[in-house]
Amino acid sequence: MRADAVIVGGGIIGCATAYEMAKRGKSVVVLEKTMIGHGGSSRNLGGVRQSARDIRELPLAMYSIREIWPNLTEELGVDIEYVQKGGFRLGENEEEHQLLEMYTERSKRLGLEVYLLPGDEARAICPALSPTITWASWCPSDGHANPYLTTLAYYRKARELGARFITGETVTEIRMNRSRVGGVVTEDGTVYEGDNVLVAAGFASRPILDTVGIDIPMKLCINECMVSEKEEALFPQMMATAHGTFFVNQTGHGSFAFDATREIDPWVDKGEEINTPSSMAAETMSEGIRHYFPQMLDAKVVRQWVGYWDVTPDRVPVVDRAEEVPGLYIACGFSGHGFGLAPGAARLMTAWMNGETLPVDVSGLRHDRFECNLH
Amino acid sequence: MKLDRTKPEGTFVTEPDDDLIICRCEEITKGEIRRAIYDGMYTMTELKRFTRAGMGLCQGGTCSLTVRRVLAKELGLPLREIEEDTSRSPARPMEVRKYEHGGDEA
Numbered sequence: 001m002r003a004d005a006v007i008v009g010g011g012i013i014g015c016a017t018a019y020e021m022a023k024r025g026k027s028v029v030v031l032e033k034t035m036i037g038h039g040g041s042s043r044n045l046g047g048v049r050q051s052a053r054d055i056r057e058l059p060l061a062m063y064s065i066r067e068i069w070p071n072l073t074e075e076l077g078v079d080i081e082y083v084q085k086g087g088f089r090l091g092e093n094e095e096e097h098q099l100l101e102m103y104t105e106r107s108k109r110l111g112l113e114v115y116l117l118p119g120d121e122a123r124a125i126c127p128a129l130s131p132t133i134t135w136a137s138w139c140p141s142d143g144h145a146n147p148y149l150t151t152l153a154y155y156r157k158a159r160e161l162g163a164r165f166i167t168g169e170t171v172t173e174i175r176m177n178r179s180r181v182g183g184v185v186t187e188d189g190t191v192y193e194g195d196n197v198l199v200a201a202g203f204a205s206r207p208i209l210d211t212v213g214i215d216i217p218m219k220l221c222i223n224e225c226m227v228s229e230k231e232e233a234l235f236p237q238m239m240a241t242a243h244g245t246f247f248v249n250q251t252g253h254g255s256f257a258f259d260a261t262r263e264i265d266p267w268v269d270k271g272e273e274i275n276t277p278s279s280m281a282a283e284t285m286s287e288g289i290r291h292y293f294p295q296m297l298d299a300k301v302v303r304q305w306v307g308y309w310d311v312t313p314d315r316v317p318v319v320d321r322a323e324e325v326p327g328l329y330i331a332c333g334f335s336g337h338g339f340g341l342a343p344g345a346a347r348l349m350t351a352w353m354n355g356e357t358l359p360v361d362v363s364g365l366r367h368d369r370f371e372c373n374l375h
Numbered sequence: 376m377k378l379d380r381t382k383p384e385g386t387f388v389t390e391p392d393d394d395l396i397i398c399r400c401e402e403i404t405k406g407e408i409r410r411a412i413y414d415g416m417y418t419m420t421e422l423k424r425f426t427r428a429g430m431g432l433c434q435g436g437t438c439s440l441t442v443r444r445v446l447a448k449e450l451g452l453p454l455r456e457i458e459e460d461t462s463r464s465p466a467r468p469m470e471v472r473k474y475e476h477g478g479d480e481a
Contacts, residue, residue: 167378
């Protein structure tokens, strides 16, 4: 089979890029090992945020939120439950205050509207915040959306526009055609030919890229979530602690969604799947709730799940075109915060593949930044 | 299992019992589930995430088998080819405070 673009990975990046390419009339095939949105794309909490972003990825977050997110429900024809009512990062001591000040100052220099507020001013915006909060950063254009609906809505629309999706298809190798990319080969030897190949397969991207001599260092880190039954509306904002150890939002459905990292041993050694929630993360989440939002202590949890971060050494993604392998594009290593960036990353990939001017600068997200170099 | 999800020819065809409620907790009808399958939701997990069928209080305990049957019929596959819905903890809705350290004794 031949297509203008062969996309490896049916997560939100793959589905969104397939949509953007199909919208321009390009032929696309998406190859996915398991099912649509099986990895982090569906298991995250749905944060669409700019607060506390690394400055190398902040422009991509700002572009996605300015240009794409607010129109996405209309564009895709599915209510993705996007709520843009701002985001808080919460601090309770001097160390967290300084951290929040550092985040806000450096983000303001890139043009983000974000404020560092004393506790009382933050509570004036959101009365549900605990009295123990002494400082908070406040970004009015932050928000959240439903992650699985967004991923599946991109898939649905791309498919409607003619993009081809094949699941249960494991890509093992990138195939060269003389000095440029020629396509990919799958486990059972099927060849998919294309002049452009995008690898957006999360942690699984590493061995695939390795077949053309590109190594993206990544580790897998377990992260866990739980969700409550439907509750009265309490707050519409995206909430996080200063250090990003605990996240909460109230979904469009009315349930509260919580997210925390296992405090002990969150690293997965060999990429094997562990899908059993631990008592450790649940305990961390419940302690976070007691501490920051004691009103939620009696909310009933209906579901817990486990997800993975594909973490790079500097915890920002690779969003790049491989100059040494013309036609090869990479979007992986999102390190647990890729959902909000995905719509922008997909537009960027599409612009690259079509030889257009890039809509946003991602030069800080190059794949060769991990190579040894002596300064 | 390899699945080519290319959109089939033809438009969505309604059936007389499409307004039958299948997921009682979230009030999802047979027609909504059939429509989601037409739109490409080919696994139990995708169907659940897209429609919310099986995501309510009983977590699919009641409707899961019926949803599987609808999916099998629409895809033209035997029921055994359709994976069972994923069960997740907790078995019954449980207050946040019970997850706290020592919470089971409280």
